[in-house]
Amino acid sequence: MTLKPTQQRLLLMLGWLHLQCGQPRRAQVLLEALLSVAPERRDGRRALLLALLQQGLGEPAVRLCRQLQEDGEEEPGLWLCLSRAEQLAGRLDAARAAHARALELEARE
Numbered sequence: 694m695t696l697k698p699t700q701q702r703l704l705l706m707l708g709w710l711h712l713q714c715g716q717p718r719r720a721q722v723l724l725e726a727l728l729s730v731a732p733e734r735r736d737g738r739r740a741l742l743l744a745l746l747q748q749g750l751g752e753p754a755v756r757l758c759r760q761l762q763e764d765g766e767e768e769p770g771l772w773l774c775l776s777r778a779e780q781l782a783g784r785l786d787a788a789r790a791a792h793a794r795a796l797e798l799e800a801r802e
Contacts, residue, residue: 694730695730696727696730696731701727701730701731701734701737704723704724704726704727704737705724705727705734705736705737705740707723708720708721708723708724708727708737708740708741708744709740711723711744712740712743712744712747717743717744717745717747717748718744718748720740720741720743720744721741721744721745721748724737724740724741724744725741728741735761735764735766738757738760738761739761741757742754742757742758742761742774743774745757745778746774746777746778746781749781750781751778751779751780751781751782751783752778752782754774754777754778754781754782755775755778755779755782758771758774758775758778759775762775767798768798769795769796769798769799769802770795772791772792772794772795772798773791773792773795775791776788776789776791776792776795779791
């Protein structure tokens, strides 16, 4: 199945709307639908990452952070998300290391 760009944007906007309204599970469903037909959408993956973190789903959030990093993203905010995801997954040393990396990158900006 394919979606037109307008339909993709609509799914993304609805996902963000659900996130803003405190419904991360509904946002996750919409964003996963978007990514199933358009996996290249980084904006969709970033929004899905926030939905996972809001639900306390550390392991899938860690995997998604790593995918974004493999795609070349290096923003401090992504490292902070990774820190939170590692914390949720129970890996406190990894969480501290990711947080330190975020602070290092932020200091460079």
